[in-house]
Amino acid sequence: MCEYTYSNGKKCRRKPLKGSKYCSLHIPFEEGELLYGEKIKYIKRRAFERALERGIRHFEGVQLYDVVILNKEFDYPIIFKNSRIKRIIIASSRLKSLTLIETVVDYLIVADSQVDFLYINGGSAYGISICSVSFSSSILIRNSSVRYVMINSTEFVPKEVTAEEEFGEKGRMAGRIELSNLKDVRRIALNSKYPLISKIAGELGIKLPLDKKRPVKVHALNITGVNFDESPRFKRQVRVFINGFSGQLTFENLSIPGHVEIVNSRVRYPEFVHVTIHNNLVLRNTKLYSDENWNLAYLPNLLAELNVYGFIVIENCQFNNPYLAEVFYRIARTTWEGSGDKENADEYYYLEMLARRKRVIQHYRRGPKTLRKTFKLLEVLFEFLFADLTCKYGTDWKRPVFLWLSLVIFAFPLFYALTNSVTPVSSLMDYVYFSIVTATTLGYGDLHPIGIGKVIASIEAIFGMFMWAVFLTVFARKYMR
Numbered sequence: 001m002c003e004y005t006y007s008n009g010k011k012c013r014r015k016p017l018k019g020s021k022y023c024s025l026h027i028p029f030e031e032g033e034l035l036y037g038e039k040i041k042y043i044k045r046r047a048f049e050r051a052l053e054r055g056i057r058h059f060e061g062v063q064l065y066d067v068v069i070l071n072k073e074f075d076y077p078i079i080f081k082n083s084r085i086k087r088i089i090i091a092s093s094r095l096k097s098l099t100l101i102e103t104v105v106d107y108l109i110v111a112d113s114q115v116d117f118l119y120i121n122g123g124s125a126y127g128i129s130i131c132s133v134s135f136s137s138s139i140l141i142r143n144s145s146v147r148y149v150m151i152n153s154t155e156f157v158p159k160e161v162t163a164e165e166e167f168g169e170k171g172r173m174a175g176r177i178e179l180s181n182l183k184d185v186r187r188i189a190l191n192s193k194y195p196l197i198s199k200i201a202g203e204l205g206i207k208l209p210l211d212k213k214r215p216v217k218v219h220a221l222n223i224t225g226v227n228f229d230e231s232p233r234f235k236r237q238v239r240v241f242i243n244g245f246s247g248q249l250t251f252e253n254l255s256i257p258g259h260v261e262i263v264n265s266r267v268r269y270p271e272f273v274h275v276t277i278h279n280n281l282v283l284r285n286t287k288l289y290s291d292e293n294w295n296l297a298y299l300p301n302l303l304a305e306l307n308v309y310g311f312i313v314i315e316n317c318q319f320n321n322p323y324l325a326e327v328f329y330r331i332a333r334t335t336w337e338g339s340g341d342k343e344n345a346d347e348y349y350y351l352e353m354l355a356r357r358k359r360v361i362q363h364y365r366r367g368p369k370t371l372r373k374t375f376k377l378l379e380v381l382f383e384f385l386f387a388d389l390t391c392k393y394g395t396d397w398k399r400p401v402f403l404w405l406s407l408v409i410f411a412f413p414l415f416y417a418l419t420n421s422v423t424p425v426s427s428l429m430d431y432v433y434f435s436i437v438t439a440t441t442l443g444y445g446d447l448h449p450i451g452i453g454k455v456i457a458s459i460e461a462i463f464g465m466f467m468w469a470v471f472l473t474v475f476a477r478k479y480m481r
């Protein structure tokens, strides 16, 4: 009888291998190799496959080289506990659930399969790759040491739920991918290439469908309390790469030594709680969604909750509401300001102000009209005319120069000429001359306006002075220290 004792105190009772106290599943790698050499791999694989065929679903304390589940269907859960498995590959199969508890694996690859519930707790894995998997419950990876987590083309496909379930805990928990309390992590990536996985599968004669790339569509992706590999050798490689994700995204209690990239995604409620990114945060080709309640509850804290020591880059992103955009552009601006990069800081400042203006308009347009609201909207119009149109909120000194020149040299002379309101004139150049003299408030008096010309000239004088002041301010702000 096999000597292995289960955690409930019972013995294994399977037939031991010749020359050992343990059965083919429980015999440690070293002992097996000593006794049977390379053949032990085959012995163990056969033993495991036979056990599966007999309907055994709970494996405790087993030591296996390769667990390969290919083109299989199991409507019961498969559980590994306190086990040591070099490689688990599940491909083109349907599983009710796969659970690994306190189990050490080198690689776990689940590809092109339907696994309703995937649960890993405790233990460790070098690489976990989940590719083209559909699940109806959740994918939970908790309390483990994992180097690489790769999730590609994976989708939450809900089962028909009864009303009862929908209101219960179960309904709310479903559709989540949770990575929590992990340690030694070097990379968490969605839809990224990971050639090693195909190589491993290839060694076992399995061709994985790694090329077809669909977005990872789930209710929520929570990355919580993950400790990354801080060793100086790998620190720079540490990365969180989210590509083609659709769903709610939460980062919580993280200190990430490398970059965080979120690209080609549709993110609902992007939440960063107590997050420090020691390198850059890049948002690219991404749509971000939130709603009013969430904005009020969460957005004001974002500035304090998200610390980025590098830069925040927001490129080609869309926000469904201006407040969300405003806050994101603001935190981006502060990262560039902190490093003294005024050029980029100005760009984000301008985007921030545009978003703010949109938010104010949206806010005061709502509900019945009141005098106060009308004034506020007028204020916004003024802001647009005098702060945005003239100099892009003080970030563009070329604009006042261009405006000044084009209006003073072309527009105003044209008005005077059309209204025939300057005297005495002998040629068209006199209108231009009069316009410049007015705009610079020189006022020689050799030419003077008549009729409507007096109004135009007054406006021009004010315009000229105002733009001059704007130009000086913006120019000084940009170049003088």
Ligand SMILES: [Zn+2]
Residues within 6 Å of the ligand: 002, 003, 004, 012, 013, 014, 022, 023, 024, 025, 026
């Ligand atoms: Zn045994």
